[in-house]
Amino acid sequence: xxxxxxxxxxxxxxxxxxxxxxxxxxxxxxxxxxxxxxxxxxxxxxxxxxxxxxxxxxxxxxxxxxxxxxxxxxxxxxxxxxxxxxxxxxxxxxxxxxxxxxxxxxxxxxxxxxxxxxxxxxxxxxxxxxxxxxxxxxxxxxxxxxxxxxxxxxxxxxxxxxxxxxxxxxxxxxxxxxxxxxxxxxxxxxxxxxxxxxxxxxxxxxxxxxxxxxxxxxxxxxxxxxxxxxxxxxxxxxxxxxxxxxxxxxxxxxxxxxxxxxxxxxxxxxxxxxxxxxxxxxxxxxxxxxxxxxxxxxxxxxxxxxxxxxxxxxxxxxxxxxxxxxxxxxxxxxxxxxxxxxxxxxxxxxxxxxxxxxxxxxxxxxxxxxxxxxxxxxxxxxxxxxxxxxxxxxxxxxxxxxxxxxxxxxxxxxxxxxxxxxxxxxxxxxxxxxxxxxxxxxxxxxxxxxxxxxxxxxxxxxxxxxxxxxxxxxxxxxxxxxxxxxxxxxxxxxxxxxxxxxxxxx
Ligand SMILES: *[C@@H]1O[C@H](CO)[C@@H](O)[C@H](O)[C@H]1NC(C)=O
Ligand SMILES: *[C@@H]1O[C@H](CO)[C@@H](O)[C@H](O)[C@H]1NC(C)=O
Ligand SMILES: *[C@@H]1O[C@H](CO)[C@@H](O)[C@H](O)[C@H]1NC(C)=O
Ligand SMILES: *[C@@H]1O[C@H](CO)[C@@H](O)[C@H](O)[C@H]1NC(C)=O
Numbered sequence: 001x002x003x004x005x006x007x008x009x010x011x012x013x014x015x016x017x018x019x020x021x022x023x024x025x026x027x028x029x030x031x032x033x034x035x036x037x038x039x040x041x042x043x044x045x046x047x048x049x050x051x052x053x054x055x056x057x058x059x060x061x062x063x064x065x066x067x068x069x070x071x072x073x074x075x076x077x078x079x080x081x082x083x084x085x086x087x088x089x090x091x092x093x094x095x096x097x098x099x100x101x102x103x104x105x106x107x108x109x110x111x112x113x114x115x116x117x118x119x120x121x122x123x124x125x126x127x128x129x130x131x132x133x134x135x136x137x138x139x140x141x142x143x144x145x146x147x148x149x150x151x152x153x154x155x156x157x158x159x160x161x162x163x164x165x166x167x168x169x170x171x172x173x174x175x176x177x178x179x180x181x182x183x184x185x186x187x188x189x190x191x192x193x194x195x196x197x198x199x200x201x202x203x204x205x206x207x208x209x210x211x212x213x214x215x216x217x218x219x220x221x222x223x224x225x226x227x228x229x230x231x232x233x234x235x236x237x238x239x240x241x242x243x244x245x246x247x248x249x250x251x252x253x254x255x256x257x258x259x260x261x262x263x264x265x266x267x268x269x270x271x272x273x274x275x276x277x278x279x280x281x282x283x284x285x286x287x288x289x290x291x292x293x294x295x296x297x298x299x300x301x302x303x304x305x306x307x308x309x310x311x312x313x314x315x316x317x318x319x320x321x322x323x324x325x326x327x328x329x330x331x332x333x334x335x336x337x338x339x340x341x342x343x344x345x346x347x348x349x350x351x352x353x354x355x356x357x358x359x360x361x362x363x364x365x366x367x368x369x370x371x372x373x374x375x376x377x378x379x380x381x382x383x384x385x386x387x388x389x390x391x392x393x394x395x396x397x398x399x400x401x402x403x404x405x406x407x408x409x410x411x412x413x414x415x416x417x418x419x420x421x422x423x424x425x426x427x428x429x430x431x432x433x434x435x436x437x438x439x440x441x442x443x444x445x446x447x448x449x450x451x452x453x454x455x456x457x458x459x460x461x462x463x464x465x466x467x468x469x470x471x472x473x474x475x476x477x478x479x480x481x482x483x484x485x486x487x488x489x490x491x492x493x494x495x496x497x498x499x500x501x502x503x504x505x506x
Pocket of ligand 3: 165168
């Protein structure tokens with residue numbers, strides 16, 4: 001064999017080694033299998049040649065971010081049934097970023113793999129050949145995706161926080177993974193901290209769960225606890241971009257197995273104005289972004305208005321965290337929130353599928369859940385949301401571990417016995433956004449002549465226009481994209497396959 005032939009063969013093997021190894025588990029689409037020897041990669045975006053545009057296609061039938069380059073059409077044809085008209089002069093919110101959560105469950109699953117496969121999993125999210133995530137959400141202490149309930153100051157009452165300490169979970173499951181993700185993302189990692197429960201002795205019912213409120217005299221110790229957490233992580237070399245006023249304050253007001261602190265709006269306002277705000281802004285973490293709500297769509301904008309009746313509380317807050325689980329409510333409540341408080345950002349801070357009665361919790365290869373993710377992101381983007389943060393980066397085949405049996409799905413599922421992990425269709429749905437709309441990308445205006453497809457449109461900082469289309473129909477759709485203020489004579493006419501997500505970049 002000639003040397004060039006051998007090189008060609010090696011080349012082909014190299015290329016094949018980067019593509020999806022599909023496996024069907026009997027649901028509507030496939031997972032891509034990764035192990036110590038193999039994992040598919042998504043190369044970083046490269047601008048198309050002049051006069052060309054690029055499409056990325058992911059389909060129920062098995063395509064995964066398939067890249068194609070085309071020439072613009074010079075003349076009009078009339079065979080399209082949907083026209084999308086872009087006006088890039090009209091601009092909206094800028095993207096902050098995309099990410100997932102470093103829960104204990106994530107750490108346990110990643111650590112259950114050999115070192116090579118574990119790194120490959122983190123690369124799948126944070127490297128330039130993965131989703132290019134730039135956000136990580138970090139529970140302050142335990143969440144429902146831990147092996148037991150805990151805080152950083154369990155035991156007897158200790159308002160001075162003399163016993164405050166990180167736990168073995170931080171050192172095994174969180175800190176090493178966060179550091180590796182940060183290295184894989186070349187340091188481009190914004191961390192967002194959120195507490196589930198306070199120590200039992202700070203709470204009126206003495207439990208990790210609700211329905212409950214914090215004791216009045218514990219507001220200041222609870223605020224100091226947040227600062228202690230930031231200090232403890234800083235000591236480990238980890239700095240935070242954002243801090244939540246607390247995960248799902250509404251959960252803490254109802255009977256639920258989820259560890260939580262309940263807040264009524266007026267009490268939350270008092271806590272922010274008199275305790276948390278001053279504690280943070282007078283600390284070495286003064287410039288951290290403070291997010292409130294961190295809860296469902298039903299809080300927007302009504303509960304925010306109630307909290308912001310307290311002007312001091314309003315001034316301390318930079319933005320709002322939104323959770324996914326009530327997303328059937330009117331999405332324009334987010335636009336209303338933006339219009340009322342245009343200087344505060346809205347960030348989606350938690351999402352997952354397969355919750356509660358939606359079983360099996362893990363559906364390996366299910367396309368419907370990818371569609372739900374893509375639809376949610378598009379509707380969020382079209383209503384002023386600046387980014388989207390997923391829940392667990394990885395769960396096991398049952399959707400855990402979770403000590404309260406709150407099992408759910410995730411974009412990556414770990415099978416530790418096989419030394420494998422599976423990239424779900426949801427993973428590739430996320431890629432269309434996280435990978436192609438980096439921080440600073442700005443939403444631009446568009447109109448569409450049919451509601452058969454969901455559309456959003458952005459301008460990246462490299463001046464590339466990105467149009468993202470979700471087709472949930474059972475048939476292909478023929479779509480024409482016109483741009484009123486750029487390349488006006490150059491048309492894009494394409495077929496958006498049945499059950500697909502297509503991103504067009506030009
Ligand atoms: C396309 O439609 C427009 C108006 O609807 C018409 O003026 C034009 O002649 C048509 N072009 C072709 C190539 O059929
Ligand atoms: C595009 O948007 C700009 C800014 O809103 C507006 O002035 C302009 O009229 C729009 N162009 C068209 C063709 O709609
Ligand atoms: C805090 O935790 C670390 C690591 O688990 C341990 O080495 C240290 O002794 C603990 N400190 C206190 C005061 O408990
Ligand atoms: C997980 O791996 C084990 C061991 O290889 C295998 O028997 C099992 O079928 C796998 N489970 C799934 C859902 O692939």
